[in-house]
Amino acid sequence: MDRFHRSSRGEDTRNGRECQFCHAMDPDFGRRMPMDRLVHSTLDDTASAHLTEEGYVKHRIAELVRKRSSARPDGVLPLSA
Numbered sequence: 759m760d761r762f763h764r765s766s767r768g769e770d771t772r773n774g775r776e777c778q779f780c781h782a783m784d785p786d787f788g789r790r791m792p793m794d795r796l797v798h799s800t801l802d803d804t805a806s807a808h809l810t811e812e813g814y815v816k817h818r819i820a821e822l823v824r825k826r827s828s829a830r831p832d833g834v835l836p837l838s839a
Contacts, residue, residue: 773809774798776796777797777803779817779820780816780820783820784816791810791812793810796813805818805821
């Protein structure tokens with residue numbers, strides 16, 4: 759055994775995983791920097807779970823695009839109380 763390295767026991771956990779929301783919503787997801795694609799592995803696919811600020815911003819833009827596309831096509835907002 760090497761004196762400078764510990765033996766791996768297979769217990770290490772991943773720090774991040776790809777955001778599934780961004781993967782589904784962003785057509786340029788494949789061209790993002792690798793770190794901008796990742797979210798914390800223990801959190802949901804939310805903007806604040808992204809590891810980088812650029813990933814956070816692009817996630818928020820994807821949320822706004824989705825929200826805008828679900829709006830009524832005639833541009834009229836529903837009446838509220």
